[in-house]
Amino acid sequence: MFRTIVKIAWASLRRRTTRSLMVVTMICLSLWGLFLMEGIYDGMTEQMIANAIRSDSGHVSLFGQGYRLDASLDNRIKGSDTAKLEKFLDSDPRISSWVKRLKQQGLVATAHYSRNTVISGVNLRREKGHGRLEDYLVQGEYGFGRQAKGAIIGFKLAEKLKVSIGGKIILTAQDLHSEVTATALRVTGIIKTNNLRLDETTVFMDIAAARKFLGVEHGVTQVAVMLRDNQQTAGFQAGLRQAFSRLEVLRWDEMYPALLQSRVIMNGFSLVVSLMIFGIAGIGILGVMLVSVLERVREFGIMLAIGTGFGRLRAIIMTESLLMGVTGFLAGAFCGWLSLLYFKIYGLDLTVFSAAFNEFGMDAVTHAIIRPDYFVNAFVSIIFAVLVSMFFSLRILRKSKPIEVINEI
Numbered sequence: 001m002f003r004t005i006v007k008i009a010w011a012s013l014r015r016r017t018t019r020s021l022m023v024v025t026m027i028c029l030s031l032w033g034l035f036l037m038e039g040i041y042d043g044m045t046e047q048m049i050a051n052a053i054r055s056d057s058g059h060v061s062l063f064g065q066g067y068r069l070d071a072s073l074d075n076r077i078k079g080s081d082t083a084k085l086e087k088f089l090d091s092d093p094r095i096s097s098w099v100k101r102l103k104q105q106g107l108v109a110t111a112h113y114s115r116n117t118v119i120s121g122v123n124l125r126r127e128k129g130h131g132r133l134e135d136y137l138v139q140g141e142y143g144f145g146r147q148a149k150g151a152i153i154g155f156k157l158a159e160k161l162k163v164s165i166g167g168k169i170i171l172t173a174q175d176l177h178s179e180v181t182a183t184a185l186r187v188t189g190i191i192k193t194n195n196l197r198l199d200e201t202t203v204f205m206d207i208a209a210a211r212k213f214l215g216v217e218h219g220v221t222q223v224a225v226m227l228r229d230n231q232q233t234a235g236f237q238a239g240l241r242q243a244f245s246r247l248e249v250l251r252w253d254e255m256y257p258a259l260l261q262s263r264v265i266m267n268g269f270s271l272v273v274s275l276m277i278f279g280i281a282g283i284g285i286l287g288v289m290l291v292s293v294l295e296r297v298r299e300f301g302i303m304l305a306i307g308t309g310f311g312r313l314r315a316i317i318m319t320e321s322l323l324m325g326v327t328g329f330l331a332g333a334f335c336g337w338l339s340l341l342y343f344k345i346y347g348l349d350l351t352v353f354s355a356a357f358n359e360f361g362m363d364a365v366t367h368a369i370i371r372p373d374y375f376v377n378a379f380v381s382i383i384f385a386v387l388v389s390m391f392f393s394l395r396i397l398r399k400s401k402p403i404e405v406i407n408e409i
Helices: 002-015 017-057 079-091 124-131 155-161 196-201 207-214 230-243 257-295 297-305 310-346 351-359 372-400 402-408
Strands: 060-064 095-109 114-122 137-140 150-154 168-174 180-191 202-206 222-227 247-251
Touching: 017 124, 017 196, 017 222, 017 257, 017 310, 017 372, 060 230, 079 095, 079 222, 095 124, 095 207, 114 124, 114 155, 114 168, 114 196, 114 207, 124 222, 150 155, 150 168, 150 196, 155 180, 155 196, 168 202, 168 207, 180 202, 180 207, 196 202, 202 207, 222 230, 230 247, 257 297, 257 310, 257 372, 310 372
Parallel strands: 114 202, 150 180
Antiparallel strands: 060 222, 060 247, 095 114, 095 168, 095 222, 137 180, 150 202, 168 180
């Protein structure tokens, strides 16, 4: 019986090949565009988050008590806590890497310009393995020179200071004893992390030189930790808080709430667009099925007259709708998956708009993301649209009273 229903539905679709192909093509193109939009937009958001994690926060960051409210060197992680923390981090198998940083707010100046800055003392060797900081280098070399008198700065800060590789900058800051101190450094490298806070304000210098400059013999202001599995972040944070109650332990989303919000906004935007696309697909299926049903009122009347139950007519119409919907979904899913796979490997190059992307801290080359829920949600929505269109078609068929139509002819 099922085979007969499928044959009748297939024969009906073949009689209206052009109309059926138009609906399938519409569903295919709509889903193709939807999958591309979701994959590219999610890729942009995740790259922004990944840049923030790699270049600054890690999955988890530790600070001295009160440092986030008052970024004073007095609120740094003290030497005794640092030694205990290093031992703990080295023994935890969940950790991929960790780094120590010594930061202080100050002033950076050249002959052309001066502005507020964040002086960050780092170990470049550890930073390279931790967040691959070297990959962000766009000019110069990844180092501070033989005597550690060099500095690496963000490309936006370099533009504002009007300084290039080899240029001289003057750093001024308060040391541990609240005395104003200054040092001169040469720019050895310029980086582009697409983390606006780093690219616009941060000056990286050797951590040993920073200790001498700021008069800090021991302790650090931040310890950033990268985990092997991002899903373990919450549990790892809870363990650190229990083991080091005197320290502040923050996840990346607590340090960058705006990035987490951008992910929520993107999800909301994708939902709205998805509803629009599925609405259009549903209307398209409804239109075709409605016309198909009205054209065959006399045919359905004859079938009812010879004893065919209305339930069988319902099955035929539902099968026709499902054939078009599922075929359109499979075609759209295949095209979407193929396109997303390409952009995941090679990326979508929007370098021509790089100036605009830089203003928002986004990469000009975006690598797409492929998630199974894209296809699951689309399939469920298409089936729902098919069922809704079938419901209206059947309702109109009932009202048209097909058996009476036979008598009128």
